[in-house]
Amino acid sequence: MRLPFLPIILLASVLSACDNSSKLADETVSSLGISYQMREFKRQGGSKCPETTTVKAEDTLCASVKFSYPEISSVTQPELASKMNALIKQQLLDQIEGAPSELAETQSLESFADSFIQDYTQDSNNFTSWELERSVRIIHNTNTLLTLLFEEFGFTGGAHPFNGSRFIVLNLADAQPVSLEDLMNPGYEAALNVAGEKAFREARQLTDHSSLEEDGFNFANNAFVLNDNYGVNKDGLSFIFNSYEIAPYVMGPTEFTIPYEDIRSLIRPNGLLGSKAQ
Template sequence: MRLPFLPMILLASVLSACDNSNKFADETVSSLGISYQMREFKRQGGSKCPSETATVKAEDALCASVKFSYPEISSVTQPELATKMNELIKQQLLDQIEGTPSELVATQSLEAFADSFIQDYTQDSNNFTSWELERSVRIIHNTNTLLTLLFEEFGFTGGAHPFNGSRFIVLNLANAQPVSLDDLMNPGYEAALNVAGEKAFREARQLTDHSSLEEDGFNFANNAFVLNDNYGVNKDGLSFIFNSYEVAPYVMGPTEFTIPYEDIRSLIRPNGLLGSKAQ
């Protein structure tokens, strides 16, 4: 993605607050003085974009549009924690669903990212349709120790079909650091968690208990189910997402499922950040 100067025919952007300040869901977290406000950033550019004064039919538009929506965290009592969380949220908005962060992304702003996306569009002489990119970060769940964020992406830049994806991020509310499954589970949990995960996966996909995953259209190494690390903590259990193409063709779409706590209580560290859900 190219950056710098952006010569384009039309450019418009909006940054707004979507609603009033919100307390986190759990009262024990609210007592820490952490709250958030949803923000929305929009920018578009191209030779034929809709605007307040010009209506353009979708099929006639020649426009690239970018939209970000995200929570902006604030705290009077813990400003450093809020800053760390906001920096992480920004990083998620700028990163692709798959892959590792780049140095370029780390130094970009939302505005620069949007300008670069639109510039790529306006400099491509073969574009006969519009491009779009929407990314959002939502607060899914929190306890007094953990916060689950969900990053979602949808876009189209030409080709046979749009692209989309979702990624969970679990944070330790004491330091705003990402939390892995290894941090929450007892050593040696992997095999048993995979068994519970396959059960939940099959239920979500309405598969029989013993059918071949490969014959059902899924691509797991050696036809053996294995969880990924795209997980989130919620009130009912651990949720996982397999994005399109990850274990199945695009036409089959993504798979999201939840492993109930009652199926994995013995796997959870009793003295860990999720200890209240252990046996």
């Protein structure tokens, strides 16, 4: 049975600081004095939202937004902390795929959530709930680099939810994004793709010489090529192919790590990752 649209909006929001206040790795704290505290923002609105009404779970008609992210602070490097916080906020307001949104530079978490909820409540054809969760996590750092992982999950109707993940590597000297070209020797691409395909096949449990196309993956000319969605961690360079990027949704995303031992000769010895070079 189709339920009538009720123009009653119940709106609730929460901004809190979790108890897990943390410092980055000791080497970063000693050299830069950076620490962070995890923050969480929640907002929901709709005609039948949990926590604001006595509605049963199966009768919920609500749009909910949740952000979780690290808030960076530094007594000795306040400008650096401010730049990092601005970048984290922009990542929360940008979608995983596609070009960066111009609104992300001026929009707040609150106005973004309000807009999402407004879209939901103004759509009279919605007979299910919407949700959007975005998070930013610090997954690795040295005294020169910081790797962030941005993750997104949501549902706005349709056959299935949407989700995705994106790495961002920052130079801790200026909070600017670091590309693979910044870390690797010139002409690294072919050798890195070879090492990447090995790690990819291991992660997907594929044989060494099977056809990627026959295994269900869509690479141009059936030749493996890495994307630029990479992160630096303690064991190597991690990469993520999101759902739909190289395979149907049902096959899910693929995450894998290329060990440093396989690519030491490709790393710039005097670069930000120089300690991992031969």
